[in-house]
Structure formats: C-alpha cells, structure tokens
Amino acid sequence: MANDLSLRIVIVDDSPVRAAILSEGLQEAGFVNVLRLEGVHNLLERIYAIDPDVILIDLENPSRDTIEQMFQVSREVKRPVAMFVDQSDSQTIAAAIDAGVASYVVDGLRKDRVRPILETTMSRYRAFARLRAELEEARSQLEERKLLDRAKLILMKARNIDEQTAYGLIRRTAMNEKKRLVDIAQSIITAAELLR
Amino acid sequence: MRRLAMGFIPLTDAAVLIACAERGFAMAEGIEIELHREVSWANIRDKVNVGLLDGAHMLGPLAIASSLGLGHVRVPLVVPFALNLNGSAITIAKDIYTQMGETGEDLSRAPDAAKALGRVVAARRAAGLEPLVFASVYAFSTHTYLIRHFLTAGGIDPDRDVRLVVIPPPFMAESLRNGLIHGFSVGSPWNSVAVDADVGRIAVLGAEIFGWVPEKVLGVHARFVNTEPDILRRLVRALNTAARWCETPDNHEDLARLLSEPRHLNLPADVLRRTLDGRLHSAPGGAARAHPDYLVLNRDGASRPNPDHALWMYGQIVKARQGEWSQDAAREAISVYRPDLFDLAVGAPSPLPAPAPDCVATQFGEIFDAERFFATGE
Numbered sequence: 001m002a003n004d005l006s007l008r009i010v011i012v013d014d015s016p017v018r019a020a021i022l023s024e025g026l027q028e029a030g031f032v033n034v035l036r037l038e039g040v041h042n043l044l045e046r047i048y049a050i051d052p053d054v055i056l057i058d059l060e061n062p063s064r065d066t067i068e069q070m071f072q073v074s075r076e077v078k079r080p081v082a083m084f085v086d087q088s089d090s091q092t093i094a095a096a097i098d099a100g101v102a103s104y105v106v107d108g109l110r111k112d113r114v115r116p117i118l119e120t121t122m123s124r125y126r127a128f129a130r131l132r133a134e135l136e137e138a139r140s141q142l143e144e145r146k147l148l149d150r151a152k153l154i155l156m157k158a159r160n161i162d163e164q165t166a167y168g169l170i171r172r173t174a175m176n177e178k179k180r181l182v183d184i185a186q187s188i189i190t191a192a193e194l195l196r
Numbered sequence: 197m198r199r200l201a202m203g204f205i206p207l208t209d210a211a212v213l214i215a216c217a218e219r220g221f222a223m224a225e226g227i228e229i230e231l232h233r234e235v236s237w238a239n240i241r242d243k244v245n246v247g248l249l250d251g252a253h254m255l256g257p258l259a260i261a262s263s264l265g266l267g268h269v270r271v272p273l274v275v276p277f278a279l280n281l282n283g284s285a286i287t288i289a290k291d292i293y294t295q296m297g298e299t300g301e302d303l304s305r306a307p308d309a310a311k312a313l314g315r316v317v318a319a320r321r322a323a324g325l326e327p328l329v330f331a332s333v334y335a336f337s338t339h340t341y342l343i344r345h346f347l348t349a350g351g352i353d354p355d356r357d358v359r360l361v362v363i364p365p366p367f368m369a370e371s372l373r374n375g376l377i378h379g380f381s382v383g384s385p386w387n388s389v390a391v392d393a394d395v396g397r398i399a400v401l402g403a404e405i406f407g408w409v410p411e412k413v414l415g416v417h418a419r420f421v422n423t424e425p426d427i428l429r430r431l432v433r434a435l436n437t438a439a440r441w442c443e444t445p446d447n448h449e450d451l452a453r454l455l456s457e458p459r460h461l462n463l464p465a466d467v468l469r470r471t472l473d474g475r476l477h478s479a480p481g482g483a484a485r486a487h488p489d490y491l492v493l494n495r496d497g498a499s500r501p502n503p504d505h506a507l508w509m510y511g512q513i514v515k516a517r518q519g520e521w522s523q524d525a526a527r528e529a530i531s532v533y534r535p536d537l538f539d540l541a542v543g544a545p546s547p548l549p550a551p552a553p554d555c556v557a558t559q560f561g562e563i564f565d566a567e568r569f570f571a572t573g574e
Binding site (some may be wrong): 030 | 237246248268364
C-alpha cells in the first residue's frame with residue numbers, strides 16, 4: 001500500500017477552491033504526491049516534467065483535448081498514458097462525468113490501485129458542487145429579499161402606506177395571480193422604472 | 197414533443213445545428229433541440245457516450261476514432277448527416293511568414309507556400325534552431341491532417357522536423373502572440389481572429405489543399421438509431437432544411453448575428469459574416485483571400501455522409517500512425533458514415549460527379565488511392 005500512496009497525482013482544475021478541496025481530500029487519504037497545475041500554456045511540457053501516474057481534470061477545462069493528444073505522441077511521453085476506465089466500466093465513466101471530472105492514468109497501472117483516488121475525487125467534486133449550489137441558493141434568496149424591499153419602498157412612497165400594508169398588497173397580488181412574491185416585486189420595479 | 201440535448205463547440209461550422217434549433221427548423225419537424233455549449237471534443241464524445249447528450253456537432257475523424265476505440269474507450273457512433281465540408285485555414289506567425297516570403301516563392305499559390313515553409317524549416321535546422329511548433333485542435337481532426345499534408349508537400353516530416361501540439365481554438369491567437377507556437381490549423385473564425393489581432397497571417401485556406409474535405413458531422417450514439425428511428429429521421433430532415441437555409445447568401449447576415457450571440461459563439465458578427473461568405477482577410481485590412489468552396493454547408497450533396505470520406509479519414513489516421521491498419525477496421529470506419537439514414541429521411545439524391553483526383557479533391561501533394569488503401573493499408 002505504501003507504494004500506492006506515493007503515486008504521483010496531477011490535478012488540472014481552474015477553480016482554486018475545488019482543486020484545494022480535492023488535493024486536501026487526497027492528502028487526507030494518505031497520498032503524498034499531489035500537485036496542482038494552473039493555466040493552459042505549456043501544459044504538456046509541465047505534465048511530462050512531473051511524469052504523473054494519474055491526471056485528474058475538471059470537465060469544464062478546455063485542456064482535456066490537449067492532454068488527450070498525449071495518447072498519440074507516446075514517443076514524447078516517458079510512459080504511455082491511457083484513460084483509466086476500461087470498456088467494462090461504463091458506469092464508472094458515467095459517475096465520473098456526472099461528478100464533473102475526467103481521469104487519465106499511465107497504462108498498466110492496475111485498476112484497484114487507482115480506485116481509491118477516483119472515489120475520493122468524485123466524492124470531493126460532488127461535495128463542491130453541493131457547496132456551490134447552496135451558495136447560489138443563498139445568494140438568490142438574498143437577491144430576492146432586496147427586490148422585495150425595493151418594491152415595498154416604491155409602493156410606500158407612491159401610495160403613502162406603511163411597510164406592512166405594502167407587503168400585504170404584494171402578497172395578495174401574488175396569491176391572486178398565482179405568482180411568486182419576487183415576480184410581483186420585479187414587475188413593480190420594472191413599472192416604476194418605466195414610469196419614472 | 198421530444199426534446200433533444202445537442203452539444204456544440206463554438207465554431208462557425210456549428211451554424212447548421214444552431215440554426216436548426218433556433219430558427220424553427222426543428223420545431224417544424226415536431227422536435228425540439230436544446231443546445232449545450234461544450235469546451236472540449238473529449239467532453240462531446242464522453243457526454244454522447246453516457247447519454248447526457250443525444251448527439252453533437254463533432255469532428256468527422258473523432259466519430260471514426262471513437263467508433264474504432266482509438267485513443268480512448270470505444271464509443272460506437274453513427275453519422276447520419278454531415279454539417280459541413282471544408283472551412284479551415286492555416287495561419288502562420290508573422291515573422292515566419294515574412295521568412296517564407298523571403299524565399300522568393302509565390303505565397304499566393306498554396307503548393308509554393310508549402311515549399312517556402314519547407315525551406316524555412318530546413319534553414320532553421322541547418323542553423324541548429326529549435327523546431328517550429330504547429331497546433332491543431334484535436335489529435336483526430338481534419339485540421340491535423342490538413343497541416344500534416346501541407347507540411348509533407350513542402351518536404352517536411354511532420355513527426356521529425358516540427359512539433360505538432362493540440363491547443364483549444366480560443367487560445368490559438370494568444371499562443372501565437374506568446375511565441376509558444378508558430379502556426380496553426382483551425383476552423384473558422386479563429387484564423388480571422390488571429391489576423392484581426394495582428395499576430396498571424398492566413399497562409400493557405402483548407403480548400404486550397406483539399407477541395408472537398410469532410411469536417412464536422414452530426415454524431416449520435418449507435419443506440420439512437422435503433423431506439424428512436426423516427427426521431428432521427430425528423431432530426432435529419434430538420435438539419436437538411438436548416439443547412440439549405442444557412443447556405444443561402446441572403447440569410448448570411450441573420451445567421452452571422454445568430455451565431456455571434458453570447459450563448460453561441462460570442463464573437464463579432466462581421467468576422468463570422470466573412471467566414472460564411474468565404475472572404476478572409478489574410479492580413480489586417482489586407483486583400484481578401486477568397487474561395488467559393490471555403491465553407492460548404494449543403495450544396496452539391498455536401499450534407500449526405502460520404503463513406504469514401506470515412507475511409508479517407510481512416511487513411512489519415514493510419515498515415516499519422518494514430519492507429520494500425522486492418523481491413524476490418526477500415527470496414528468499420530466506413531460503416532460509421534450512414535448515407536442510408538440520410539436517404540431514408542430526405543430521399544436519395546441524384547448521383548453527382550465524383551470529385552477529382554480523389555474523394556477529397558486533393559489539390560497538390562500525395563493523392564489518396566482508396567482502393568489500394570482498402571486492400572493493402574498503403
């Protein structure tokens with residue numbers, strides 16, 4: 001096992017946060033040689049220099065095509081590189097793509113030796129996606145609150161009413177029109193801008 | 197209504213697929229196309245493989261290589277429609293292009309431009325300089341085979357005398373500016389983008405090397421053909437009507453605007469218009485390098501997948517030593533291209549005269565002998 005933990009792993013990911021989360025996860029699992037590469041220039045040269053056993057790359061990274069060329073110019077690589085998953089592994093491919101990551105390993109490396117790496121990678125990528133979705137949701141809730149506050153203010157000024165009455169008016173309209181509060185608030189803001 | 201998820205890479209030759217989705221051609225056939233912009237050909241292949249995409253704008257050679265399991269796991273793909281022929285160009289860094297001009301060759305003629313580059317490469321080797329680096333967009337692409345043919349015709353060994361690398365199209369111009377590469381072979385509009393940024397000169401149009409060469413196709417997973425034959429027929433019909441519309445010059449302005457939208461190519465409409473019209477500036481503000489066949493979207497049977505083209509692409513794969521030859525593999529490559537599915541959807545076309553001297557209308561350099569290659573791999 002000690003041998004497996006010294007496998008050289010390269011992470012190619014433009015998101016510093018996600019790369020950090022993954023690199024931390026792999027180090028927690030005991031892998032000591034984890035390196036992150038940034039940018040697109042001279043990517044191949046830098047990868048050759050490291051001579052990794054495993055390359056992990058996020059799916060939104062255009063450098064995937066650059067890396068795949070390594071399969072064609074094996075004379076330039078010290079060791080041939082191939083996709084980790086073999087024909088029988090269509091479920092693994094699907095799971096990895098679903099998690100947003102692709103992996104390549106040197107040819108001949110046994111699958112069971114790489115499996116813990118891929119499993120950590122997928123679970124960290126999924127965790128990152130969840131985190132981002134939660135942040136996105138929190139942000140959009142905040143945005144909606146701001147819109148509602150603006151709409152209330154417009155109504156309070158225009159109709160000379162207090163905040164609670166303004167809110168009640170928006171809520172009633174939303175219920176009558178079967179719309180969300182934020183949609184009514186947005187219409188009020190748009191109308192006010194048009195009438196200004 | 198069946199909603200199809202279709203991937204594309206932001207390139208001018210995604211035009212037919214984008215127009216099909218956005219200008220009502222799919223709707224008219226009772227299907228809906230949801231477009232997904234992707235960042236790599238590898239993603240396109242993988243997402244079609246696992247079913248996240250129903251089909252995609254795809255490099256012809258990628259469809260062949262995936263079906264043969266070259267470079268990656270085997271993904272059986274089927275091509276029922278060709279999205280375009282031609283549409284590429286080779287751009288050379290300004291200083292190298294100047295050196296090519298100093299050889300005295302007539303750079304306006306593609307074979308002489310190849311010779312000029314050959315002399316520049318030889319001179320560099322004699323002077324003990326680093327080999328030049330040329331980029332294409334994907335290992336299995338017509339762009340790779342275009343530049344290999346061009347280099348070979350100029351007396352250059354593409355595997356020994358220069359280095360060939362892969363760079364995503366949006367980074368080409370910048371890599372040329374930084375001196376990381378000295379030239380590239382890429383689809384439109386990225387040659388024009390490099391010219392407009394004044395970092396390179398268009399040395400030769402793809403159509404000046406191969407006059408009738410396969411480029412992007414609609415690739416679907418082989419299972420699609422069996423599970424939803426009716427949907428596939430509608431899709432091919434819709435694409436064919438869209439392709440006819442796209443090729444009509446009167447629609448180019450509307451099409452250029454549609455493609456330029458941020459969610460599609462996110463590039464200036466005038467650059468896209470030039471590539472649709474086949475008028476490319478080879479230098480900023482300079483004279484246009486024009487070719488009637490620069491980009492062919494539909495006419496003269498261009499949309500019907502031609503199995504000869506599939507064999508030619510496999511031939512290029514073998515020649516570039518990306519895969520070994522076998523007659524079984526040649527047969528399999530041919531069977532990726534499905535003119536029968538095209539005919540089933542839009543009717544068989546009347547026969548057209550075959551291009552000369554070979555199926556891709558090679559303009560100079562080695563001619564492709566399909567029969568000999570099929571029989572011997574040579």
